Amino acid sequence: MHSQTLILIQCQDAVGLVASIAQIIAKHQLNIVTMREFVDEENKKFFLRVVCSGIPASPAALQQDLHADLPANALVTINPDRQKKLVVLVTKEHHCLADILVRHFFETLNADVKAVVGNYDTLKSFTEKFDIPYYVVSHENKSKEQFETELAEIIEPFNPDYIVLAKFMRILSPSFVSRFENKLINIHHSFLPAFIGANPYRQAYKRGVKIIGATAHFVTNDLDEGPIIVQRTKSINHSYDVPNLVTAGKEIEKAVLSHAIQLLMEDRVMRQGNKTIVFE
């Protein structure tokens, strides 16, 4: 994994993009190890993720050469820091947080968890076992604005790449969302777009579905409507009551969020409008 360069490109589609990019990469003495591209033909957008062996003598020159050749307004990212910084937001449920902290402790998360922030102290002692600072920001007896200001003041100094809502049960305001645009990742306890809104497991029970699921997605101002990163489902049957559904759901939630975080840590996810391109 050492001595590799990762290049991410997102731009208007055009003829010959792969050839010209590949030439520039070769000119900078890098050898392509894997290349994944996608053209969104409806929107004429081009997405590329290239892993090269070798390190460019001058990343700035490589960046410049790429921009010179690509359509205007291309997004070019070279060698993003592989160890992303994370802040995790929680309420009372532990399953997603525990998965993150265990992976972090054993260094399989490929991320740096800077802090956990909860609107209750329920998960404080667990978090601190792993020497991660835990901040309590209660939402009680204060306005949403005040609550979110306090949250933001704790989060911002860590300058996180991503803020993971690991079963954080407060709805965030548009102003908070825009303050951390493209950084907020949520795990939704349903297979979106089914069962949007409150109590999805009760909704699923009442509807008598035979499958439940979970969805990891970017948070936008349209509640439950952000770009989907990962979804997974599990078959159930008539014998599942609501608590059984919740228990089964937690396993999926944990697995889905964990998978989404892994993809984000490896820079495999690109956003295009309300959708994602995921190069797995």
Add this chain to the structure above:
Amino acid sequence: MHSQTLILIQCQDAVGLVASIAQIIAKHQLNIVTMREFVDEENKKFFLRVVCSGIPASPAALQQDLHADLPANALVTINPDRQKKLVVLVTKEHHCLADILVRHFFETLNADVKAVVGNYDTLKSFTEKFDIPYYVVSHENKSKEQFETELAEIIEPFNPDYIVLAKFMRILSPSFVSRFENKLINIHHSFLPAFIGANPYRQAYKRGVKIIGATAHFVTNDLDEGPIIVQRTKSINHSYDVPNLVTAGKEIEKAVLSHAIQLLMEDRVMRQGNKTIVFE
């Protein structure tokens, strides 16, 4: 499979039901091979499916003994005809129909397909290869009432146990639905309740979901809202355009409908309000 008796019971829950039913079964010289029961605790309903070895000397006496012991209004079915009669309704898509006809031809469907009715003649020659009568009832240039009257007149003489909507793309009126209550089975090309309504694959594409699915359900007057029998999903990614989704979806539709029919043919499905109990 021979010399077996199937008993289906659906009634108010009460103390000691299994014991008293098992005693009555033993009294009639039948031996329980498998017994599956479920209690819907919210609605205090009891559901039972028992397979016994042996044939009762008098099914009527067995029925009488069971009713004498069970709560009022119990539904008791003894030894339902295992070879159900089916009528299949289609429009232009072949995948679900072909699956049914091939299984019927090779005698693995465990059903008697009496007729196929289409609102186009697209699938006529294919159906007739298998010596199944095909009726064309066009919906064009006539009222829905007239169309449905013609449909019903073809269907009713076959006295089908189930009418399978195998990608039948006309919405049926409440009066048609109530005429064939509990007999109409539909395959919906989405993972309900996501993407209710028209063009679910286009909706799925626009929403950028990472999983698609299909749902087999009983038809009720609430469109897309009937009791769900079987659901299945498949993972997809950003590279699926709408035609790819449709192609992938057809495989799931076929498998889901096929599975639902198999369950119905084996009397493994019971209805309770808007839900199903499925003893697999």
Add this chain to the structure above:
Amino acid sequence: MHSQTLILIQCQDAVGLVASIAQIIAKHQLNIVTMREFVDEENKKFFLRVVCSGIPASPAALQQDLHADLPANALVTINPDRQKKLVVLVTKEHHCLADILVRHFFETLNADVKAVVGNYDTLKSFTEKFDIPYYVVSHENKSKEQFETELAEIIEPFNPDYIVLAKFMRILSPSFVSRFENKLINIHHSFLPAFIGANPYRQAYKRGVKIIGATAHFVTNDLDEGPIIVQRTKSINHSYDVPNLVTAGKEIEKAVLSHAIQLLMEDRVMRQGNKTIVFE
């Protein structure tokens, strides 16, 4: 979940077993909530798991009544302690252990983890975060007999219901296995019976399989041949090298072992020769 009685029965098959058992249960004022039975027709064996509401006035009398009515040598277990005692054996890999300890900490494991024993101290500090005693029993510089004697001396005082080999990488001798008969549960890092033996992921890589899996099973003296409890698989492709396979495999191993433990904690697993009956 309170005020319930669990009854497990395993015996020779005979006519009328369900009826006579149900009668005895009713006589003791218990009401059947769920009943699952299975008849192994090849071996003429009968397996039953019944959950009743209520507690028998005299469990001993219930037991006596059941034995009086059942074939000789029937195994009858009434109301087994629901909180089983576990000892976990590990080597260096953390993923299965961490899953067990987190579930134990948050009281979702439904078990009492008494101790972790490792042949290295790698997982000591992690285990102790959860206030579970960790014992190091090195296998180095001693005979297998001596090693296993030391292991057994640590394990036996805990009188565990199950000893979970959570990636314990030492092969156990027949004498150790028979000392803890029916109590040893292993997670095998392959989809048995494929890739028996050493380095299953390397074997899988060389064979070019498109699916990998894991198997939780009882340990017997036939290495990798004990009764299988749970298996699960995951699709892979040509791009997985051995380390990728190991990483993907760990997720399955963890999930499979976790599922098997849950089934055992709920007394849903019965052994019959080299197979298991699992009432899920």
Add this chain to the structure above:
Amino acid sequence: MHSQTLILIQCQDAVGLVASIAQIIAKHQLNIVTMREFVDEENKKFFLRVVCSGIPASPAALQQDLHADLPANALVTINPDRQKKLVVLVTKEHHCLADILVRHFFETLNADVKAVVGNYDTLKSFTEKFDIPYYVVSHENKSKEQFETELAEIIEPFNPDYIVLAKFMRILSPSFVSRFENKLINIHHSFLPAFIGANPYRQAYKRGVKIIGATAHFVTNDLDEGPIIVQRTKSINHSYDVPNLVTAGKEIEKAVLSHAIQLLMEDRVMRQGNKTIVFE
């Protein structure tokens, strides 16, 4: 799909391959739509599948330019005929054949099924419904050599791209296999390498596995050991007897073989030693 050029390359790995290939493609006025590559690092092999929009003015010149730039002995295939020719070999089981013939009839197979050859006439009338010639070549009362000579004499005039063994239950000799090298595709009724050999479903039953599967693979002289193309599994439980396993297995066999054929028809499968690279 029209006006596209497919390019397949398989050669020794070398620095700058993607760049130089992309340049040559651009020089011939083709635009890359999707490019998938894989480097087998153990064996230093490079695999590429490129779909371009446009048709080269001179495919021969494109081929020449590519060979001039690539390592010696590169395999370069430009625009392989998309409609492959198939011959299907069967014995008595219909499920895989029926799936192939239905897809062929409705033109979703993307292949030209030239003939079906059976060692019994069981499937003759079914095949002929679809206007596909059916040849009976009995293996009875003749040597394997004689049987295979007759088979080959029927197959060869069709010059098939692939010969699909759709539940063909005769073991083929090395001389037959080498005569149709790289063209023989088999569906094996087990999750290889588990249960190699006869009666895999009985073996699976006796072993008490909780999952069964099927494998589509190229046929080589090592029985059951050829390069695997597709595998799939399904969860089962203790209640499956051998006939249930066979029934469940047929569904998987059909789906797996169907998927493998689709991949082959779209030139998504490359062989490397005993493994395959599948660009899905």
